[in-house]
Amino acid sequence: MVTDANIKRRFHDGETGAEKALHAAVRPEAANVEIGLNAAIVAVIDDEPVVLVIRNETDSASATDGLPFGPFSPVAHRTLESGLRAWVEEQTGLGLGYVEQLYTFGDRGRHAEPADHSPHVVSIGYLALTETGHARDLQHGSWRSWYQFFPWEDWRKGKPEILSAEIEPRLKEWAQRPVLRSAPARPVQREDRVRICFGLDGGAWDEEKVLDRFELLYEAGLVEEARRDGRESASSWGVTAPRLGAAMRFDHRRILATAIGRVRAKIKYRPVIFELMPDDFTLFELQKTVEAILGPHLHKQNFRRLVESAGLVEPTGEVKTQTGGRPAKLFRFRREVLLERPAPGVRVKPVRS
Amino acid sequence: MVTDANIKRRFHDGETGAEKALHAAVRPEAANVEIGLNAAIVAVIDDEPVVLVIRNETDSASATDGLPFGPFSPVAHRTLESGLRAWVEEQTGLGLGYVEQLYTFGDRGRHAEPADHSPHVVSIGYLALTETGHARDLQHGSWRSWYQFFPWEDWRKGKPEILSAEIEPRLKEWAQRPVLRSAPARPVQREDRVRICFGLDGGAWDEEKVLDRFELLYEAGLVEEARRDGRESASSWGVTAPRLGAAMRFDHRRILATAIGRVRAKIKYRPVIFELMPDDFTLFELQKTVEAILGPHLHKQNFRRLVESAGLVEPTGEVKTQTGGRPAKLFRFRREVLLERPAPGVRVKPVRS
DNA sequence: CTTCATATACTCAAGTGGAGTATATGATAG
């Protein structure tokens, strides 16, 4: 806010806002925030996309899963990422390979859980991809299908039941409901958001909008975390609240949603899918892994053509035999593509059925 | 690190790493980090891409520009983004429109400036887009061409002189130089990185790799900030150090590099370019704005076709007359595209010349 | 009124991508 006093001081003392900010920055007592590092570690096991979770044993009443996490300590950790790696190894025994930062969340009130008197925490979410073979040294934590937390994202067997049965009617009701606190009542915007996020009214389902959908469900009070954080829940409006996916600790489900959206987007333009594959694989196995991440089935022949013509893979010379049919050639990732400028991803479109 | 003691404690006390992390999280004395909110506010003035900077008056010896910034206070700010908006308004008088989070930087030592005894700071960078008309209420700070800080990114008049004359020979030298500290000497990787980032040896220049290029120059000790942070500078190797673009305070140039890369990528798949345009504009003005951001010239006829066929704009019915030729039809942004699912960007390819 | 500069329309050929059909080859059952 630009107050008169501020402007006056600025022009008379010659101290700009930026300098004031700097002065505030060197005052150590201003430091009252804590940074949490959180890892969504993703793999694919038996064509199922999974994430590494750690069960919260202390809170046995409502034992919920959470992501591996820990506070960032600028003393112990040289970088944010090295801090994350240290925490994950500490908690699970797993040494991470591919890691990328997702987003930093800082909303007040989104980190609470019952009887949690922690100070304000800013969460930095990370995405890690790993191959199951590299995860043999896992000591703690367990792999859970990510659709357990987001059942409405699982379109592998067509449109999920939970969407038509539970989610869509409640969201439609929420969109129509009068907006209370905020002055400009705008039910139109709510309706539009619902339509775009969930592809209603003939709209297409965008598999990348995982976070948008979760945030909408949170705002509408339809997920457990919203109730936990003390938001007006769906039940307070006379709508029976269903259980929409398993809840997670803190804002971990939001971080996982961001992770899923990011992977789904990224495999299309960067060859990150191979972080999830063993060294040698058949093209069909590769396709199955892509489908596990993206959802719908892909056109097999075109998938092969795209992957091969993009130079993403090269044959090993071996074949894999127990496939129940003609033996499949084994391929490996052509690491050289990383050196050939815009290293592509598996640009795939689902089959229209 | 998984120490024996840790494993033992885990299995015997039943306290997992995650719980330990939680306990650490509720200890307030662990909070010794500060979060800096930084804004790269971008506009286009007279076909020149500009960024809002604030000159550091106190340090008159080496007065450097910096981005608007301020510490995040969980007491005063409800969210990270609202904290950023407050700081920017406080320091510049500008109310921001479009804002998106870029990245969170936390490397130790990248935040220092001479005689700076501040505690460890984690920087969250934000990108803001604004139209010059909305920026009339600007009270502090000034617009600077972003190419002032990144002259090697300015390909509007062909390949910049500074690349062949200054940067490329020094980077080649750096790539060949023996790596000292790290055990595995791998000059190959350095060479590859240089080749990919700067499109050497027949490689294509990727206009989105702005951050990668800056990081490489920093690592090679070729930018002022590297010297300031006490890294081995190019001059210590007997190479005369040129001035590669204007330096910025703290890690602000890194944040700006991230911002430029993000805008360049994003206008291709989201209609964010219109955040930089006035309400009414001609298609040629739109093209000029896109070219200001992206660099090379676009094919005019195809640009028009793409923009119109994607339904991004609609004619206002008016024409603009002082164009020095046939009057140009005025268009406005079709806001409805935001409601039509995958809202597209201006997918453009430069003309091959 | 001529010349110019710019805006706008139209055309075309090469490339890309979705989708179908045909063939190869090992596994398995009888």
Next chain:
DNA sequence: CTATCATATACTCCACTTGAGTATATGAAG
């Protein structure tokens, strides 16, 4: 041992996109 099956792999086709060129419209300036 052979018929049948299931899967892998190869080839073909056609619609649509897109890069790039040419032609025309129209106001401004000399």
